[in-house]
Amino acid sequence: MSKALTSRAEDYSQWYNDLVIKGSLADYSAVRGCMVIKPYGYALWENMRDQLDKMFKETGHENAYFPLFVPKSLFEAEEKNAEGFAKECAVVTHYRLVADPENKGKLIVDPKAKLEEELVIRPTSEAIIWNTYKGWIQSYRDLPLLINQWANVVRWEMRTRLFLRTTEFLWQEGHTAHATREEAVDETETMLGVYATFVEDYMAVPVIKGIKTASERFAGAEETYCIEALMQDGKALQAGTSHFLGQNFAKAFDVKFSDKNNQLDYVWATSWGVSTRLIGALIMAHSDDQGLVMPPRIAPLQVVIVPIYKGDEGKAVVDAKAKTIIDELKALGIRVKYDNSDNARPGWKFAEYELKGVPVRIAMGQRDIDNNVVELARRDTKEKKSISIDGLASYVKDLLEEIQQNIFNRALAFREDNTHKAENWDEFVKLLDEKPGFISAHWDGTAETEEKIKDLTKATIRCIPLDNKKEDGKCILTGNKSDQRVIFARAY
RNA sequence: CGGGAUGUAGCGUAGCCCGGUUAUCGCGCCUGGUUUGGGACCAGGAGGUCGCAAGUUCGAAUCUUGCCAUCCCGACCA
Numbered sequence A: 001m002s003k004a005l006t007s008r009a010e011d012y013s014q015w016y017n018d019l020v021i022k023g024s025l026a027d028y029s030a031v032r033g034c035m036v037i038k039p040y041g042y043a044l045w046e047n048m049r050d051q052l053d054k055m056f057k058e059t060g061h062e063n064a065y066f067p068l069f070v071p072k073s074l075f076e077a078e079e080k081n082a083e084g085f086a087k088e089c090a091v092v093t094h095y096r097l098v099a100d101p102e103n104k105g106k107l108i109v110d111p112k113a114k115l116e117e118e119l120v121i122r123p124t125s126e127a128i129i130w131n132t133y134k135g136w137i138q139s140y141r142d143l144p145l146l147i148n149q150w151a152n153v154v155r156w157e158m159r160t161r162l163f164l165r166t167t168e169f170l171w172q173e174g175h176t177a178h179a180t181r182e183e184a185v186d187e188t189e190t191m192l193g194v195y196a197t198f199v200e201d202y203m204a205v206p207v208i209k210g211i212k213t214a215s216e217r218f219a220g221a222e223e224t225y226c227i228e229a230l231m232q233d234g235k236a237l238q239a240g241t242s243h244f245l246g247q248n249f250a251k252a253f254d255v256k257f258s259d260k261n262n263q264l265d266y267v268w269a270t271s272w273g274v275s276t277r278l279i280g281a282l283i284m285a286h287s288d289d290q291g292l293v294m295p296p297r298i299a300p301l302q303v304v305i306v307p308i309y310k311g312d313e314g315k316a317v318v319d320a321k322a323k324t325i326i327d328e329l330k331a332l333g334i335r336v337k338y339d340n341s342d343n344a345r346p347g348w349k350f351a352e353y354e355l356k357g358v359p360v361r362i363a364m365g366q367r368d369i370d371n372n373v374v375e376l377a378r379r380d381t382k383e384k385k386s387i388s389i390d391g392l393a394s395y396v397k398d399l400l401e402e403i404q405q406n407i408f409n410r411a412l413a414f415r416e417d418n419t420h421k422a423e424n425w426d427e428f429v430k431l432l433d434e435k436p437g438f439i440s441a442h443w444d445g446t447a448e449t450e451e452k453i454k455d456l457t458k459a460t461i462r463c464i465p466l467d468n469k470k471e472d473g474k475c476i477l478t479g480n481k482s483d484q485r486v487i488f489a490r491a492y
Numbered sequence B: 001c002g003g004g005a006u007g008u009a010g011c012g013u014a015g016c017c018c019g020g021u022u023a024u025c026g027c028g029c030c031u032g033g034u035u036u037g038g039g040a041c042c043a044g045g046a047g048g049u050c051g052c053a054a055g056u057u058c059g060a061a062u063c064u065u066g067c068c069a070u071c072c073c074g075a076c077c078a
Helices: A009-018 A038-058 A072-076 A080-086 A126-136 A180-200 A248-253 A279-288 A311-331 A346-356 A366-370 A394-419 A425-434 A447-457
Strands: A025-027 A035-037 A069-071 A091-094 A097-099 A107-108 A113-123 A145-154 A170-176 A209-212 A222-229 A237-246 A256-258 A265-267 A268-275 A303-308 A334-337 A361-364 A373-378 A382-386 A419-421 A438-441 A460-465 A470-474 A481-489
Touching: A035 A038, A035 A107, A038 A145, A038 A170, A038 A180, A038 A279, A072 A080, A072 A113, A072 A126, A080 A126, A080 A248, A097 A256, A126 A145, A126 A170, A126 A248, A170 A180, A180 A209, A180 A222, A180 A237, A180 A268, A180 A394, A222 A279, A222 A460, A222 A481, A237 A248, A237 A279, A237 A470, A248 A268, A265 A311, A268 A279, A279 A394, A303 A346, A311 A334, A311 A361, A346 A361, A361 A394, A366 A373, A373 A394, A382 A394, A394 A419, A425 A438, A425 A447, A447 A460
Parallel strands: A303 A334, A303 A361, A419 A438
Antiparallel strands: A025 A035, A069 A113, A091 A113, A097 A107, A145 A170, A170 A268, A209 A222, A209 A460, A222 A237, A237 A268, A256 A265, A361 A373, A373 A382, A438 A481, A460 A481, A470 A481
């Protein structure tokens, strides 16, 4: 079986490091479960972030920034939320170190510098944001309040997984306040749509939009919407969530507004987020045995040009020709790199840029220039052909779009090939072991059954699809009546 | 935090059971040269608290104990 189909994101990273390829996506830092995002990986994140940010603004949102530290008393305010995150909070208890009197050159926490009230490092920012909103909202004229923040958060998980579950991670979290339930629900669904569009159209990863069951719901939410993606090893990955928070936070933080009739009511809330986990999704959805495959729309580099030459004079000739091509590509807004470094030979460069997933590679040498062509290689299909230099830039522009489509179609075909229906328990168990992927099956709707299935098989209900058709059937475990299928899978 | 495994150069490793000169090999790195159309070749070179600490011993990478870290499996999870 190929590496791509057996590996998780962290294996890929390890694999690149094993081969000592420069520019691998991440390294572990000294802190357990944290990651250093190297420039190439960060460039990818920036492209993702810029696109998302644009989409948030198009839907009327603004960015703001709230503090990293959350006083414990604020954190406690919304009980369910606090309870849900309590087990994984990093907590600041002191504000100073002093020299260790018993151990020269070492430092200890100064016992005299104990904080009156502990500070929780945000695992999510509802508490501090809603405490702030309290001062911002008095009237229906202040609503809706549509704010997003780009930030880092810390969740001290028992077990970490590179990209998918690091102790500290980068994300965006939107927090909105509305006058009515309907408007808040609309917002929740709108933002889920934004995520689905982004992940499908830009990351080329097909997703299923759905809602979580009660037991998988975000702590403090009334309803959790999600997008679920399928990785190449047949495991599901929750790629983004959008929560309808009801009036829970407004009540916990006492955020009320006067409506047009001067009636006082609590505001309705949503929150939604995606994180650097999406990078993991990208890696696991598209990579193959030659390395990463970057969808052109968010690829840090869309085109790399590798010159082939003999001696300094030969190099000068190719450099000059390449210059005109690069200018044309840049004029069309294409992210291009010309790698004429003398450190590595062409074959080495080919392999390296394949590992990095650069969608299009152009190789050119004297032979090509004489024929007014270049050799053009696609990362997604590994096809190579000679293309005329005339009109090359627009050809490449079209090709990038074609690659984007092809990568998405391939991932979609994979998902369809690995989505099965199970009609009874035996089929369900057999599918899980033999054809891992999404399983569409009937469930009686109870938390007990869901729990039992999880215990028996490790499969969880990923979501109840939003576009679900009603269909009479029997629960695969209990045989009780069911009126719709839900999506099961083993998940990350 | 429970069960299992592993720690030897930047990375991957041999050696450990059965203690004994200067710790093995490959990749990478440095210098010089020849090369350059799919991860080049030759020659020379640098790089090690053998995870940490204590113990046993004339002698410890190797045996013992403790600690630390990492990985896998659970519980937890964007």
